[in-house]
Amino acid sequence: xxxxxxxxxxxxxxxxxxxxxxxxxxxxxxxxxxxxxxxxxxxxxxxxxxxxxxxxxxxxxxxxxxxxxxxxxxxxxxxxxxxxxxxxxxxxxxxxxxxxxxxxxxxxxxxxxxxxxxxxxxxxxxxxxxxxxxx
Amino acid sequence: xxxxxxxxxxxxxxxxxxxxxxxxxxxxxxxxxxxxxxxxxxxxxxxxxxxxxxxxxxxxxxxxxxxxxxxxxxxxxxxxxxxxxxxxxxxxxxxxxxxxxxxxxxxxxxxxxxxxxxxxxxxxxxxxxxxxxxxxxxxxxxxxxxxxxxxxxxxxxxxxxxxxxxxxxxxxxxxxxxxxxxxxxxx
Numbered sequence: 001x002x003x004x005x006x007x008x009x010x011x012x013x014x015x016x017x018x019x020x021x022x023x024x025x026x027x028x029x030x031x032x033x034x035x036x037x038x039x040x041x042x043x044x045x046x047x048x049x050x051x052x053x054x055x056x057x058x059x060x061x062x063x064x065x066x067x068x069x070x071x072x073x074x075x076x077x078x079x080x081x082x083x084x085x086x087x088x089x090x091x092x093x094x095x096x097x098x099x100x101x102x103x104x105x106x107x108x109x110x111x112x113x114x115x116x117x118x119x120x121x122x123x124x125x126x127x128x129x130x131x132x133x134x135x
Numbered sequence: 136x137x138x139x140x141x142x143x144x145x146x147x148x149x150x151x152x153x154x155x156x157x158x159x160x161x162x163x164x165x166x167x168x169x170x171x172x173x174x175x176x177x178x179x180x181x182x183x184x185x186x187x188x189x190x191x192x193x194x195x196x197x198x199x200x201x202x203x204x205x206x207x208x209x210x211x212x213x214x215x216x217x218x219x220x221x222x223x224x225x226x227x228x229x230x231x232x233x234x235x236x237x238x239x240x241x242x243x244x245x246x247x248x249x250x251x252x253x254x255x256x257x258x259x260x261x262x263x264x265x266x267x268x269x270x271x272x273x274x275x276x277x278x279x280x281x282x283x284x285x286x287x288x289x290x291x292x293x294x295x296x297x298x299x300x301x302x303x304x305x306x307x308x309x310x311x312x313x314x315x316x317x318x319x320x321x322x
Contacts, residue, residue: 121165
């Protein structure tokens with residue numbers, strides 16, 4: 001190998017090492033966020049039943065459901081900006097702006113991350129939610 | 136005749152119930168998707184901040200009593216690893232899933248609120264991580280399309296709530312945590 005070829009090989013090797021260093025650093029110290037919409041649901045449960053679990057025993061329900069992906073369904077009882085309430089018992093916050101035309105009383109299926117029980121509203125909260133096709 | 140009276144009584148009772156429940160509902164202003172942000176960034180280091188857009192806030196417009204609840208898992212960081220550490224090592228969200236503030240707006244009077252922001256003192260207790268601390272701060276309130284918009288902020292320290300910051304990251308996290316809030320309370 002000639003001297004120049006050797007030099008180029010060395011330079012590209014150094015660049016490669018530095019680049020992979022950056023990539024590894026980024027992967028280790030700034031890994032991607034969870035994508036709830038792509039994760040399979042750990043639990044599939046009716047909205048009122050999910051709320052009942054929390055109302056019945058907050059501590060056990062918290063251990064079981066918080067930060068888990070939950071699929072739930074029920075009738076829409078309230079619609080707000082980017083949020084809806086199911087069965088007066090589960091408050092759902094959507095991942096993206098809610099573009100779907102939802103109506104009060106409509107039965108829907110959603111998947112999201114359970115964040116816990118809100119004692120002021122007596123409701124279970126789910127964030128990063130996406131609507132699922134019902135049919 | 137007797138039957139008629141029973142019906143009359145039942146009707147009265149029903150009306151009274153409906154009336155009082157409506158009265159009660161009218162005085163409560165609620166935000167189901169309130170905004171909270173906290174910041175503990177140090178210059179030159181990665182920003183330490185998180186937002187929660189699923190906070191509940193309830194104001195009793197008769198008494199000025201105010202309550203707010205944030206589920207701590209709902210705080211989102213730009214850096215997912217920071218979010219994980221916050222939940223697992225610092226705030227211990229599995230054991231202490233919520234942060235609750237309960238207090239009173241001093242000299243609150245609904246009729247005094249206008250379209251322009253009015254400054255008001257709020258005094259109450261913030262409970263999180265199994266500890267409680269008194270928080271007294273100024274907030275601004277204004278009426279916007281029948282809703283009450285409340286904005287403000289306050290500072291706390293991790294040690295107020297027995298949250299230990301390991302020495303290895305101590306210089307990357309500010310000693311004082313600035314919390315800001317924005318609620319849109321609807322009747």
